[in-house]
Amino acid sequence: MTKIIGLNSNVFLAPMAGITDYPFRKAVANNRNVNLFSEMVAVNAINRKNPKTYRIADVRNEPYPVIVQLVGNDPYLFSEAAKLVADLGAYSIDINMGCPVKKIVANNSGSALMKDLCLAGRIIESTVRATPLKVSVKFRKGWDNESVNAPQFAQMCEASGASFVTVHGRTRAQGYSGQADWDIIGKVKDAVKIPVVGNGDVSSPPFAKQAMEKTKVDAVMVGRAALGNPYLPGQIADYLASGIQSAPVSAVQVKETLLQQLADMADYYGENMAVAISRKHVCWYSKNFRDAKRFRETYTKISDYPTAVQAINDYFSVQERG
Ligand SMILES: Cc1cc2nc3c(=O)[nH]c(=O)nc-3n(C[C@H](O)[C@H](O)[C@H](O)COP(=O)(O)O)c2cc1C
Numbered sequence: 001m002t003k004i005i006g007l008n009s010n011v012f013l014a015p016m017a018g019i020t021d022y023p024f025r026k027a028v029a030n031n032r033n034v035n036l037f038s039e040m041v042a043v044n045a046i047n048r049k050n051p052k053t054y055r056i057a058d059v060r061n062e063p064y065p066v067i068v069q070l071v072g073n074d075p076y077l078f079s080e081a082a083k084l085v086a087d088l089g090a091y092s093i094d095i096n097m098g099c100p101v102k103k104i105v106a107n108n109s110g111s112a113l114m115k116d117l118c119l120a121g122r123i124i125e126s127t128v129r130a131t132p133l134k135v136s137v138k139f140r141k142g143w144d145n146e147s148v149n150a151p152q153f154a155q156m157c158e159a160s161g162a163s164f165v166t167v168h169g170r171t172r173a174q175g176y177s178g179q180a181d182w183d184i185i186g187k188v189k190d191a192v193k194i195p196v197v198g199n200g201d202v203s204s205p206p207f208a209k210q211a212m213e214k215t216k217v218d219a220v221m222v223g224r225a226a227l228g229n230p231y232l233p234g235q236i237a238d239y240l241a242s243g244i245q246s247a248p249v250s251a252v253q254v255k256e257t258l259l260q261q262l263a264d265m266a267d268y269y270g271e272n273m274a275v276a277i278s279r280k281h282v283c284w285y286s287k288n289f290r291d292a293k294r295f296r297e298t299y300t301k302i303s304d305y306p307t308a309v310q311a312i313n314d315y316f317s318v319q320e321r322g
Contacts, residue, residue: 002218004195005092005134005163007065009033011208011237012166012197014223015040015069015094015138022062023264024281027257028226029064032234033241035219036066040096043072043081058088065091067136071099073108073119075126082130092163093127097139097153100172111172114143114153121160128161138166138199141184144173150184151191158192165192166221169200176224186215197221204232205239205246212240228284230257251289255316258285259309271305278308289319 001010013020013028015037025036038056045053059066068090070081082093097120099110106112113120120137128135137157142148154165167188169180180200189196199221202208208220222233231253235246261281265274282299286292295315302308 002195004035004197004219005136007035007091009035009237010212010219010240011035011233012199012219012221013037013226013233014199014221015067015096016223019227021056021265022059022268023261024230025062025066026264027230027261028233030230030234030257032231033237034233036064037094038066038068038090040069040071040099041081041085043070043074043077046070046081046084047077054088057085057090059091060089062089067092067094069094069096069138070127071096071104071109073113073123075119075122078123079126079130082127082133082135086131086133090133092134092136093131094136094138094166095124095127095162097137098168098172100140100175105172111140111143114139114149114172115147117149117153117156120153121156124157124160124162134163135161136164136166137162138168140168141171141181144171148184151187154188154192154196158194162194164195164197164218166197166199168221169198182211182215185211185217189215189217195219199223201225202236205236208236209240228281228287230261251316251319254285254289255312258282258312258316262305262308262312266305272303275303275305275308282312286315289316291315 012035017039020039028034041053041057057068068085096110097113104110139153141150150167157165167185169182169185185198195218197219198211198215198217202220202222203225226232231249238246262278279300283296286295299311
């Protein structure tokens, strides 16, 4: 296994804004061998010392390495933001050059940078020079099907000083729909010497293994399949190491994970906000359980913490007996 910037695992949890916060990272990391990303952090907001952004970037209290991801369009602001996140405990810095969201690309940030290799290169160089931390880049297959340029883009990242790259096998035009193109991910791997992380539709241990064998990428990154299933990245890591599939997770384990995540959210955000934020997680966690629709309808109406804890307990306990 190639050790990517000293990290012990060849499985990454994808950065997901609004999802991969400290409580969710903790649920994924729970004694498992997975590399973690923060949510994306806007360079202008962190340089303005926006309190919410600052908090997202502050990973000093976490016992495992966290890669902090920056998004923006200005090389100088990236260098200043890099220094700040280094002080806030980032293990390394990732640059978002793949975000498809209109507001971000309208600002010449995220995946819009795939159309401006010159600016993208200056951003990477400026970030690399700013701190001793390693810098990586996450990008897509290309802007659209007429401008697929992931292999050339990866070469530009390598020449600009990136330590590794992650490629999501969809174009910006695709957003999150359609299938990820693992052939282009293989072409990126062939195009550069730095490690490559493949991303897109990794949904099971066998999928991850086959994708790695086919493309020779050094690692895989798991995004949406980890929603409500924080065990998956660790199960993939175990399977890649041993070839043995983990036993299915029981309703008791799901209940305990969810209650712990809710408690961690309460510590981190306060009880009321924790309950509000937990609604989407509860929907995901209950996806494959009986009477999920009714439970979700009930849960989304709950606004106080003790009732939320009780509802989760009641719902998953019945699943255990059923
Ligand atoms: C809700 C959501 C938020 C995301 N936020 C980010 C982000 O902050 N930074 C980033 O690089 N990618 C972000 N992504 C993209 C994922 O990291 C990943 O590239 C994408 O979901 C494809 O992987 P998947 O098919 O395994 O989900 C986000 C995706 C989702 C669904």
